[in-house]
Amino acid sequence: MFQLTVTPASALADEPVHIQATGLPPLQMVTLIATMKDDKGNLYRSRAFYRANEAGELDLKRDPAVGGHYMGVHPMGLIWSLQSERPFARLIKRDVMNTPFWITLDLYDSVYIHKVGDVQPKASQVLQRWFSSPDLERVPIREGRVRGALFLPPGEGPFPGLLDLLGGIGGLVEYRASLLAARGFAVLALAYFAYDDLPNQLEEVDLEYFEEAADLLLAHPKVQKPGIGVISVSKGAEIGLAMACYLKQVAATVCINGTNAIHEFPLRYKDLVMAPIPSHPERMQVNVEGAVRIRHFKGDPRDERNQHSVLPVEKARGPILFVVGEADECFNSKEYAEQALDQLRRHGKSSGRMLAYPGAGHLLEPHYGPLCYMSWSRGLFLPMLWGGEPEGHAAAQEHSWQEILKFFRQHLVLGRSTL
Helix, strand or coil, X not given: CCEEXXXXXXXXXXXXXXXXXXXXXXXXXXXXXXXXXCCCCCEEEEEEEEECCCCCCEECCCCCECEECCCECCCCHHHHCCEXXXXXXXXXXXXXXXXXXXXXXEEECCCCCCCCCCCCCCEEEEEEEECCXXXXXXXXXXXXXXXXXEEECCXXXXXXXXXXXXXXXXXXXXXXXXXXXXXXXXXXXXXXXXXXXCCCCCCCEEHHHHHHHHHHHHHCCCECCCCEEEEEECHHHHHHHHHHHHCCCEEEEEEECCCCECECCCEEECCEEECCECCCHHHCXXXXXCCEECCXXXXXXXXXXXXXXXXXXXXXXCCEEEEEECCECCCCHHHHHHHHHHHHHHCCCCCEEEEEECCCCCCCCCCXXXXXXXXXXXXXXXXXXXXXXXXXXXXXXXXXXXXXXXXXXXXXXXXXXXX
8 A cells, every 4th residue: 555645744945854755566667657737837947866775665765766857866856956848937936825836646556757648546645835934924015116925924023134135037036035134034025126116227325225224124123123133145145235334224134146236227226326337248158048147247246346336244243144056157146255254354243154156046935945047037039047956955045044044033133032
């Protein structure tokens, strides 16, 4: 009697599950297939081939996959190796409050490399991957110029406050903010273009908008004073680093695969205007799948002519954690982080730290999220090449997510928070 178990069957998207099978013939080769649809109905699938032990048991915490979308012992491999059947798709959870991702696991008693057709699985289980916890509160924000969504943990707080900034995707993206709130933070997912009445295209970075958002967050009665944290990625990490340099409200900053200078659009703050470093579109490359690689598109911050655009990281009041993927094909992010750390050291500061991950690409997500190697991106005529290889990227996400949580818990005053 084949039996497949998943424990727990319902969990937060950043929590591990334990997948086991029993009742198999001794040493039987089997196929495990994971299937999931995103909020738009796009299908994602992964598969791995395993051999049962002599007792007819399979345990993904112990037993190696011998083939499929990954090899070796990877207890969550079926989740992080999910691939879209639609080319150039990026998995984004839109409805974070009301529905999980439903993932179906099917067990077959042979090796199926292609679609299984009409063959029925020997056992199946469905698991739920949630992006919010019970009693989490989502508050739409439309105050002054600020647009976003505030996520509050249950209870009176006060809770450490975070601003969450994504990159060139635009709009309002909430899945990381809601997961962080499930971990005890009050998190404002902040839109800054292509949402509501905000500009449809990013033409300049007005740092006063982000300061208004920081003040709004700090004014909330459930948010701890006196400072907030910023978690940011890609273009958002450029803005996040600028916030660390110029805004007194920022007490700790995480920059994921960002830059150390102003690129593409000018940055304005009160009387300050920082012009962007000139870009080099002639350096863009197109790979064999038709995706564009812009790793060398940006101008060099080390060039003497570009020093006016380099962010003064030595002015940051709080610590900065740089998280970089060494297989990032979008930004030369490790080099940018090293330049920022050198700049801090030259000014006698040790407030910066870098986590660098071999095999990790540009889009580092909360862990167990599938690698997005390339996808369509706003404003580009070709898909964007993000980079990364699945196993290295998955390992980076698992480690960096825990380090990010530790970083904010260490550097934001906890008080009566439930963290």
